Amino acid sequence: MYDFLIVGAGFAGSVLAERISSQLDKKVLIIDKRNHLGGNCYDYYNDIGILVHKYGPHYFRTNSKKVYNYLSKFTKWRPYEYKIRTYVNGELYPIPINRETLNKFFKINLKTEKQAKEFLKKKRIDIENPQNSEEEVISKVGWEIYKKFFKNYTIKQWGLNPKQLDPSVCGRIPIRINNDDRYFTDKIQAMPLNGYHELFQNLLNNSNIKIKLNTNYWKIKNKIKYKYLIYTGRIDEFFNYKYGKLPYRSLRFKHENYDKEYYQDWVQINYPNNYEFTRIIEIKHATGQKNSKTTIVKEFPCTNGKPFYPIPRNINYRLFEMYKKEADKIKNLIIVGRLAQYKYYNMDQVIEESLRVFENINY
Ligand SMILES: Cc1cc2nc3c(=O)[nH]c(=O)nc-3n(C[C@H](O)[C@H](O)[C@H](O)COP(=O)(O)OP(=O)(O)OC[C@H]3O[C@@H](n4cnc5c(N)ncnc54)[C@H](O)[C@@H]3O)c2cc1C
Structure with missing residues (x-):
């Protein structure tokens, strides 16, 4: 008999397992259908000895001291400011768009933020309330930048035209009038010194926690006794897709x-x-x-493959709400995480949310 069964050993499940075992002194069984800890943040040393991220690069960054201090109990850090480039017309440009990008792309020489602002004013299309990602971008930088830097990337990434996506999709990428070429501006930007896998091993290193990998919830759900279920898998799967599949x-x-x-x-x-x-x-x-x-x-x-990115569209959020209402009716169930909340969480956000959920557990 476990106090908590936790489905999923990504950040959502692992942070809750750590909190419950160390703060409430309760017995936790955490399972994952994959053969490793860490969910999508998993990293490992490959055949030639390089530490690689299995499910895409995971750049840790946050403005939350609370999250950073919490994680720092389980890892040391390597401070690192992520800087990336984008390949357009045979050249590499800073992205997010900054003054250097504008100067290089338009072959001009804007020297100050004021000049860059004035320049963009002339380029931007006047749209008061952008309704989609295309409108969002052209209302900030105009058509040329939109077509070369945003349009095709978004089509490739989402399989949808920016016109079909929420303004927030392209809106997450800032437009800068200074020369800051960091990918993010969060105060804290760092990689776990010895990788994410070690961080997860440390998080789950408590005698109250039992870990079972290669274990699918659907195969064991009737074989295990527990008081509370914390579920971090797909919410639509939890309800056997009864209202239809949430797209990813x-x-x-x-x-x-x-x-x-x-x-x-x-x-x-x-x-x-x-x-x-x-x-x-x-x-x-x-x-x-x-x-x-x-x-x-x-x-x-x-389109097919592991469910990585919830697709930010109102139609999908409405479907999610139908599942959420069902989940709320189940007393001993807690749903949390990117898949269970159908939310584009970054790591720090999912950790913050898991810490918040823990505070509200009434055991
Ligand atoms: C390509 C990519 C790049 C990203 N890059 C960044 C980045 O640079 N910075 C950043 O902050 N965030 C990044 N993220 C987001 C980050 O991965 C998430 O915020 C974080 O992993 C969410 O944790 P989670 O526990 O909610 O979900 P997950 O990590 O998805 O963990 C859920 C776990 O549940 C398990 N599970 C599901 N169903 C079952 C079942 N039936 N039985 C047993 N186990 C089950 C899954 O196997 C999985 O391991 C990226 C995400 C992706 C996809």
């Missing part, structure tokens, strides 16, 4: 090894207009690993 975008990864120290100068290069893949990642830049060989990963977005 997935990725196929192609790993390539090279017998040289670095393949490219940046941790990530985006390819909006060329090739089938969207980006090439060389995670070694971020992990700081020293090795004479390297591994790169090309990402090919696709």
